[in-house]
Amino acid sequence: MEKYINPWIKKIKQRPFNPQRPEGSVDLYIGENPYPPSPHVLKAIAAAAENINKYPDSAGDAVKEKLAAYTKANKEQIVIGNGSDDLIELMVKVFVKQKEKVIIPIPGYFSYWRSTKIRGGVPVFVNRKDNFELDIEKIVQADAKLVFIGSPNNPTGNIVSQEEIIEILEKMDCIIVVDECYFEFSQNTVIDLLQTYENLIVLRSLSKTFGLAGLRFGYAIAHPTLIQYFNKAIQMYPVNKLAQAAVISSLDDLEYLKANIQKICQEREVLTEKIGDLGFTVYPSETNFLLVRTEALNISGNEIVASLKSNNIFVQNIGLKPGLDAYYFKTAIGTKEENEILLKHLKQIVSNR
Structure with a gap:
């Protein structure tokens, strides 16, 4: 075998x-x-379950419209997936060929290097400083197709400043993914930088903050051209019917x-x-x-x-x-x-x- x-x-x-x-x-x-989740969300899930014999909206248009309003982004800038892990692997699939390098500051989220290895890429670990801040000098010196940066970072819990992200974006010619899956706890974001940097992607999840871990839902915000390529490579039905209903209801109950x-x-x-x-x-x-x-x-x-x-x-x-x-x-x-x-x-x- x-x-x-x-x-x-x-x-x-x-x-x-x-x-x-x-x-x-x-x-x-x-x-x-x-x-x-709130009682309103649980009711929305139950209502969606009545039509569980039907496929979900493959485009997720209603969800994207809600997310666009929530994030102040455009609907065309959003891709949705089966949790942030699904989208991490999608990004590696779209950007990284076999034996190409992906930079991962460590300690960091395990899915970054696992997804890289699954696609035949090469994870390159860059140690953080003693206080777990990014070692930007070492990051920008590395050659890679993709960089994953958690902010707040899992497992260290600290954020990366917008100034640090700008420095990395200015000095590197590759895709930079800022993982903001804990955004609602930190209220720290670089979404506004998307207007300036076409190679920036912001990744988020509703698992931890909205209490929807069991339904699996994540989304990413990026330049519309990048979103078009994600949509070419993503699975046909990336988010199930119950999760879509739960997300819409959750965003109505902030x-x-x-x-x-x-x-x-x-x-x-x-x-x-x-x-x-x-x-x-x-x-x-x-x-x-x-x-x-x-x-x-x-x-x-x-x-x-x-x-x-x-x-x-x-x-x-x-x-x-x-x-x-x-x-x-x-x-x-x-x-x-x-x-x-x-x-x-x-x-x-x-x-x-």
């Missing part, structure tokens, strides 16, 4: 699937929104979104302070998760994750991921009750050292 498989696919490490968590567990692993964002940000500040009080290093975050360093307590991230898991509390072990050593873990911001359970068990771990 091996002879039928593309050689670059053989080299890709299998990503572990996320198993179903036990009943009653505290799941802070992936970074989902702890709050469900007050519900703002209330949930406020609760999450308030809990984030409380959790940051209290985890820090235990002796951990907690990095400032403009997202719904926290990156935590454990070295000061002489305990690895893996030990923390394993101990919490034994109590049905799930956080992410990202130690030894590209750009990180063994002393890190990442936790989502849960509800107040979930965060208190996490803190209780972190205190126990520290006191037992």
